[in-house]
Amino acid sequence: MKKQLVPYLFLLPALVLFALFILYPLIFNSVYSVYTMGSNLGDWNFVGLANYKAIFTDFVFWRSLRNNFLFLAGVIVFGTSLALGIAVLLDKSFQGRSFFRTVFFLPYIVSWVVMGLIFVRIYDPYIGFLNLFLKYIGLKSLARTWLADPQTALPALAAVFIWKMGGLAMLIFMGGLQGIPTQLKEAAEIDGSSKTRIFFHITLPLLRPIIAVVVLLLTIYSFRIFPLVYTTTRGGPHYATEVPVIYLYRLAFQYYRFGEACAVTVVVVLILIGFAALRGRISGQIQYE
Amino acid sequence: MPKKGVSWIRGGFYLLLGTCAVITMLPLIYLLALSVSLYRESFTVLLWPHSFDWLNYVEAWLTARLNIYMRNSAMVTLLALSVNMLVGTLAGYAFARFRFRFKELFFYLFLGSLVVPGVATLIPLFINLKALGLLNTYSALVFPYAAQALPLTIIILRGFFQSLPPALEDAGRMDGASEFRIFWNIMLPLARSGLIAAAVLQFVIHWDELVMAMTFMTDESKKTLPAGLIVLQGQYWTDYPVLAAALITSLVPLVIIYAVSQKYFERGFLVGSFR
Numbered sequence: 001m002k003k004q005l006v007p008y009l010f011l012l013p014a015l016v017l018f019a020l021f022i023l024y025p026l027i028f029n030s031v032y033s034v035y036t037m038g039s040n041l042g043d044w045n046f047v048g049l050a051n052y053k054a055i056f057t058d059f060v061f062w063r064s065l066r067n068n069f070l071f072l073a074g075v076i077v078f079g080t081s082l083a084l085g086i087a088v089l090l091d092k093s094f095q096g097r098s099f100f101r102t103v104f105f106l107p108y109i110v111s112w113v114v115m116g117l118i119f120v121r122i123y124d125p126y127i128g129f130l131n132l133f134l135k136y137i138g139l140k141s142l143a144r145t146w147l148a149d150p151q152t153a154l155p156a157l158a159a160v161f162i163w164k165m166g167g168l169a170m171l172i173f174m175g176g177l178q179g180i181p182t183q184l185k186e187a188a189e190i191d192g193s194s195k196t197r198i199f200f201h202i203t204l205p206l207l208r209p210i211i212a213v214v215v216l217l218l219t220i221y222s223f224r225i226f227p228l229v230y231t232t233t234r235g236g237p238h239y240a241t242e243v244p245v246i247y248l249y250r251l252a253f254q255y256y257r258f259g260e261a262c263a264v265t266v267v268v269v270l271i272l273i274g275f276a277a278l279r280g281r282i283s284g285q286i287q288y289e
Numbered sequence: 290m291p292k293k294g295v296s297w298i299r300g301g302f303y304l305l306l307g308t309c310a311v312i313t314m315l316p317l318i319y320l321l322a323l324s325v326s327l328y329r330e331s332f333t334v335l336l337w338p339h340s341f342d343w344l345n346y347v348e349a350w351l352t353a354r355l356n357i358y359m360r361n362s363a364m365v366t367l368l369a370l371s372v373n374m375l376v377g378t379l380a381g382y383a384f385a386r387f388r389f390r391f392k393e394l395f396f397y398l399f400l401g402s403l404v405v406p407g408v409a410t411l412i413p414l415f416i417n418l419k420a421l422g423l424l425n426t427y428s429a430l431v432f433p434y435a436a437q438a439l440p441l442t443i444i445i446l447r448g449f450f451q452s453l454p455p456a457l458e459d460a461g462r463m464d465g466a467s468e469f470r471i472f473w474n475i476m477l478p479l480a481r482s483g484l485i486a487a488a489v490l491q492f493v494i495h496w497d498e499l500v501m502a503m504t505f506m507t508d509e510s511k512k513t514l515p516a517g518l519i520v521l522q523g524q525y526w527t528d529y530p531v532l533a534a535a536l537i538t539s540l541v542p543l544v545i546i547y548a549v550s551q552k553y554f555e556r557g558f559l560v561g562s563f564r
Contacts, residue, residue, distance in 0.1 A: 006468045007387035011395065014380035014439055017372070021436035022402055025410035025417075032413065089306060096303075103310045109543050110317070111497035113515040114536045117522055118320050121529055127332040129319045136335065163313070224406045227499040227515065231522065245408050245500075252412055253504065265409050276404045 026269070033262035051263040061264065063239050064247040071158050071243070072222045076215055079162040083169035083214070084207075088199070090170075091177050101174070105167035112164070116231030119160050123147045123232075147233050150240035157228060157241055165221060169214045176210030177203070216279045223272060244268045324533035331530050345534035353525065355535050357510060358517030363542075365427055365513055366495040369434035370488055377439050378484065381446025382472055386458065396447075399440045407437060408500055415504055429505040430513070434495045441494075442487045449483030450476060489550045493543060514539050 033051055035044045055061045086104060090097055107115075122129040123146035131143040146156045180203055188198045226245045229235060235242040235250070244264060252261035318336055324345055326338040333339075349355050383389075384396055414433055415424075423429050453476060461471040477484075502516040509520065518535065525532040 004389070007383045007389040007392075010379045010383035010387070010468075010472075013376040014399075014443065015395070017376055017432065017436045018399065018402070018439055021414070021433045022405070022410060022439075025413035026405065028413035028417075029409060032416075037416075086306075086309065089302070100306055100310055104313055106317070107313060109493065109547050110540060111493075111515065111543070113497065113499055113518050114539060115316075117518060117532065117536055118316050120522075121323070121533075122316060122319060129315070129335065132333065132335055163316070220404055220406075224408075226408065227497075230499070231519065245406065248408060249411075249500070252415075258412055258416070262412055265412065269405055269409050272404045272406070273401070276401070 029262050029265050029269075032259060033266050035259050037256075037258040047259065051259045052267075055260055055263050055267075060239055060242060060247060061244075064242045064244045067154060067239075067241060068222065068243045071154055071161070071225075072219060074155065074158045075161050075165070075222060076218055078158075079166055079169060079218060080211065080214055082162065083166045084173050084211075086166075087170045087173035087177055090174060101171075104170055107164045108167040110164065112225070112227035113231055115160055115164055116228045119156075120147070120232050123156055148237050150237050153233055153237060153240045157225070157232065160228060161222070161225065165218060169218070172210060172214055172217075173207070176207050180206050212279055216276065219275055220272065223268065320533050320536060323530055324537045326530045326533075328528055328530055342530070345530045346538065348531050349521075349535035349538060353521050353531060353535055354509075354517070355521075355538060358512055358514045359539070359542075361427075361506075361511060361517075362496060362514040365430045365434065366492060368427060368431040369438070369495050370491055372431060373435040373438050373442055373491060374484065374488060376435070377442030377487070378446050378477065378480075379472075380439070381443045382450050382476065384443065384447045385450035386455075386476075396443075399443050403440045407498070411500055411504060414501070418505060424505055425508040425511050427511075430498075430501060433501060434498065438491045438494060441490060445487045445490075446480060446483050449480045453479055485550055489546060492546055496543060 034046060034048055036047050036051065037044050090101055110118075121127075125131055125143070125145040125148070128146075130146065134140055134143050144152050146152050184202055184206075185198055188202060189195075193201075223243075223245065225243060226249065229241055229243055229246050230249075233241040235246045245268075248261045248264045248268070251257045251264065315336075319334075322334050322336055322338045323331055325341045325343060326334050326345075327340055327342045330339040380399075384392065410433065418424050418429050457475055457479075458471055461475050466474075497515060498513075499515040499519070502513045503519065506512045506516060509517075512520065518532075518539065521532055521535055525535075
């Protein structure tokens with residue numbers, strides 16, 4: 001009898017910690033989302049779906065979702081291709097390979113807060129690196145008020161995201177590339193295929209599960225860009241960089257509309273679970289091919 | 290790739306990689322240059338300071354109270370690491386080595402929480418911690434951090450334990466050792482790479498966490514590094530070189546940890562996680 005309990009004893013501390021600090025708060029979140037709570041935290045009132053109605057009629061909410069998805073799309077397209085490109089370049093052994101690998105991975109270690117604070121300065125229109133550099137090489141006309149211009153603000157942040165996450169994606173792709181059997185590629189070469197054809201018709205399809213992992217990773221991380229946005233634009237200009245987590249934070253800790261903030265959280269979590277489930281479906285299909 | 294007569298390609302290859310590498314390093318080089326610049330000269334700095342002023346670092350450390358923020362971050366991170374590693378390793382071992390009912394269910398529960406962002410638990414935790422009077426204490430951050438990193442530790446350690454041969458356990462069992470002793474004395478020491486990988490990954494995550502740190506610790510003397518840097522951003526808005534010095538200093542622990550664990554990092558990371 002005791003023997004059967006042992007696994008559960010091993011698992012128990014983890015379950016308790018998890019339940020107390022992840023599970024219960026998540027459940028409470030859903031509960032709170034149907035109440036209103038103001039700055040006087042003890043004061044709850046049941047309001048049914050009113051919070052949800054409030055956020056669904058708030059254009060900032062929809063704008064924040066749209067921004068996050070645009071951000072995500074840009075990051076996936078550019079980040080993945082860049083990381084994959086570099087991974088391919090670093091695939092074969094050569095002099096200095098680990099040096100380059102370290103260099104490209106370095107930005108990943110830099111914390112989001114630090115990165116945000118660096119790029120606030122880099123993007124500064126008057127004394128920042130980017131515009132100074134453009135002036136220096138004679139491309140002054142390309143200079144912008146990067147973070148203050150609604151059109152460039154989001155892409156500017158996306159560039160920072162790619163800078164940081166690219167290294168991680170590259171590392172994952174490198175691992176995936178090494179998993180591709182060289183015999184396949186050599187056989188195709190002997191048959192006379194060019195390197196590009198080999199890449200697109202053999203390597204790439206075999207990399208699909210890895211690409212899926214990277215995309216999922218980027219998706220999960222793209223919803224966690226709070227430090228990045230908070231240190232740079234805080235959602236401005238004119239909500240051009242407003243994302244759900246910023247919106248949530250502002251509702252809760254600036255306007256003290258906790259109930260609505262919880263509603264936003266519930267929606268975001270559901271979206272993320274949806275993504276993960278979708279990915280599970282897709283990779284399941286690949287398995288059968 | 291390098292063959293006779295194609296040195297052009299080889300040169301171009303290195304040029305391309307080199308350019309990308311330089312671009313990648315630019316922001317950090319710029320930061321470094323700014324951190325040793327004199328304030329009044331810092332407005333036209335590109336990549337090299339006009340003169341060297343090391344006082345920025347002194348000011349960041351003392352006047353800007355970086356030492357306090359670092360100390361808080363170190364405490365919170367190490368405590369969270371300890372709790373998490375202890376709890377998570379036990380669980381990872383259970384998933385790898387035992388058969389029990391609901392095993393799949395529990396595992397997917399942990400796995401699923403990876404998708405959930407930290408902010409999802411922010412508000413309820415804030416409300417409950419405030420009610421319990423635990424705001425502005427280390428516990429407010431240590432336990433949520435430890436819990437959040439649990440899936441990570443469990444996945445990595447499970448993968449690692451699964452790769453160890455079962456013969457070792459069986460030998461232990463035949464000698465009459467209890468399951469816990471088998472775990473503690475035999476299996477755990479063998480999983481060193483996995484432990485280090487999980488610890489390093491976590492360290493980076495905890496060291497960097499902003500939202501909870503900002504929300505739960507309003508008392509300045511209790512703030513961790515990320516929250517403290519936000520405060521500095523406000524205070525040193527115009528005197529960027531000092532802020533730059535603070536930023537560089539805050540990167541040092543991370544770089545050290547990463548460099549030291551280089552050997553263990555890649556092996557454990559790739560073996561344990563992505564199926």
